[in-house]
Amino acid sequence: MAELANRPFPPGDYPVVVVGSGPGGIQASYYLRHLGIKHAVISADPLPGGMFRRFPFFQRLLSWTKPYGPVPRDDPFYYWYDWNSMLAEEPQNRALMPDLMDGTSSFPSRPEMERNLATFVERTGLQIRFDTAWEGTSRDGERFVLHTADGDYRCHVAIFAVGVAQPFTPDTPGFDFASHYVDTRPAESYAGKRLFIVGKENSGFELATGLLQWAQRIVLASPRPAKLSINSHSLAGIRARYVLPVEDEILGGGVFFLNASIARIERMGNAYRIHCIKSDTSTEVAVDADEVIAATGFTCPLVDLQELGVEVFGRSQLPAMTNYWESATAPGIYFAGTIGQGVSGMKKYGFPANSGAVQGARYNARTMVQHVAQTHFGVGPSRSRVLPDSLVDLLLTEATRAPELWNQKSYLARAFSLDASEGILDNGIVPLAQFVDEEGPAGVAIAVETDDTGDIHPAVYIRETGKPAIETLLTSHSMHDFRTADNRIHLSEILRGATAGAVR
């Protein structure tokens, strides 16, 4: 029986309950505590780390941390070069990742990432009640009730940071002969085997890359061809580090791609026969294999939240959310971590933000918690006043240096209100889509954006009271320092008009 000290947050009433102990839950809890909001954190896992306790199996993470970046590690801008550390207000708790990396790569290994998150929890003294799985949900008046084997947790606001790692396998007959990606064993156990991997997304390619030298033959099958991120000029699609199987296939090294759907899988003695229907010709083809692995994706393990009114969409069954990552159909239920990718933002030129990855999700968690604190508990942000003469410089410096704006281009912005009576107030980091659409008080926001030519430049959004915002693009700079004379002049002009000359 664990000591009481190891089991914080006994069942009961809390203003907020956070479910999950991966990057999303950890970051949300940190900021709830920072803002003084009492909350419980429960997790089904025995230790912190979330998905990084198990995945990826092979290869390193897809997010980098540069131990020797262009700025020192205690500089706030260092977060732009360190996509894996958790955000912290205290310098000693920032940039924990680089010290934990062995220096052989700028992409941490899975154990290094797991250790990064565990170290953060340790150093900041965050409390988490482990081995407490969330099993069901109901309502009690204005509150939510989260059911666990240890008892019920009642709260006004629930934040689910439960990841998108629930294995999804199609209904197709014979799929029970397949093991899912999540059950992948050590690489050596696949030595000499003929493998059939269902799925041509990152998880399927990760396995194919990791098992290239072990398997006798690897077939990757799915109805559509693989999309490569180098072709889409973004992080969407198969990442470059998983492209070896593509080269192998081209050169006839033992990897085969099949654009086909699976009709059924049958057992043939110790092996399996997979019956496929080719996408282009609709003809049947049968392939034999020693093992079938379903890299058929994941869904969001929302337990019974749909019954509470949380609507979901898409292949991953993500919740439909507002700009602040609150359920669009069940107010009071929020989401943190990779689930936040369900909020698309502006997606200019089709580029998604990094909300599904740690480097984006951590800022989303902070902004979401600030919104929860203000909206549900009246804990407002302290909005400092800005002198009119310094606004132009402040905006351009933010665009040049703020890691939030760089990691979440066209998605997060730094905003200021321009109310004539109150003066210029700093509203901090806001979701860009919220600022441009909410028709709120007069204000200005700046974001960093890319276009289809790859040009990176600031974008300024000015809002008059009660109207939607207007966009103005500023110009880029070869070394990404946007504090150019041209930008200063242009921005001054815009702001002069918006503040009736108060800003020059």
Add this chain to the structure above:
Amino acid sequence: MAMNQQELVDTLSGLALFADLSRPQVEAVAHKMTEESHPTGHRILRQGFTGTGFYVIVDGEVAVRIDGSEIARLGKGDFFGEMSILLGEPPNADIVTTRQLRVLHLGGPELEGFLRDYPPVMLRMLKAMAMRLRNANRWRS
């Protein structure tokens, strides 16, 4: 409403824009485009903003507004954004969700390639545009 990939493909097959595509082609379209969800009161297209995408409504409704006045509503099967993208100019109207909306999105830079890959879709779009112009120019049919 939860919907798996097959149900999405079924829904798309029933839309006029994709009516002339074979089933494998509709599956390819469903794969190429990204499904998004937007709550009520969201602007999907913004007057004067750069970087517009192409959208096909799968479920829900939007209002088309110019300078605050509503001029039309669009629903399931309707598409928008293509004019901005093809003209290379920002939208001249806002498109705002009037209820929960599910759409398929394609990034602006990918539209032309997409239309070339799917001539039947391009023809449907061409026909829709001819009708729009006809409505603006009464007798010049």
Add this chain to the structure above:
Amino acid sequence: MRYGAAVPLSTEQKATLLSKLPLFAGISGESRNRLANVAGEQQFAEGQFIVRQGQVGTGLYVIVDGSVRVVRGSEDELAKLGSGDFFGELSVIDQQPRNASVQAAEPTTVLAVASWDLLALLEKDPALSLNLIKGLVGRIRATGEQHRH
């Protein structure tokens, strides 16, 4: 050229005539020639209807020689068109019923492109389709038609 003394148009002449249509502005020379190959001359006596209101549109017409009246209902004359003018360029694409009749005001020669021929051409020539779409999009914007954008 007058009715009865007409010399059939060459492909080059047809291509030149067709390229004057806003619909075909900016298309490649190759596409224009393909269009010209599917365009045919037709001749109408005074009073003959070239198209009738309500008919499902099956083609576009360019007036080579002569003139026509555009009529709605029995008497409502909407316009007169002469050499170089055109009509039906939208029907040829969307195949909607004509909302006006067009009647020859004198012996008239027209160049006609049938709907099915144009659509068949468009299926084989995505570049032409894209050109047409862009052209229409521009014109929709220009008319101030605001249904979409």
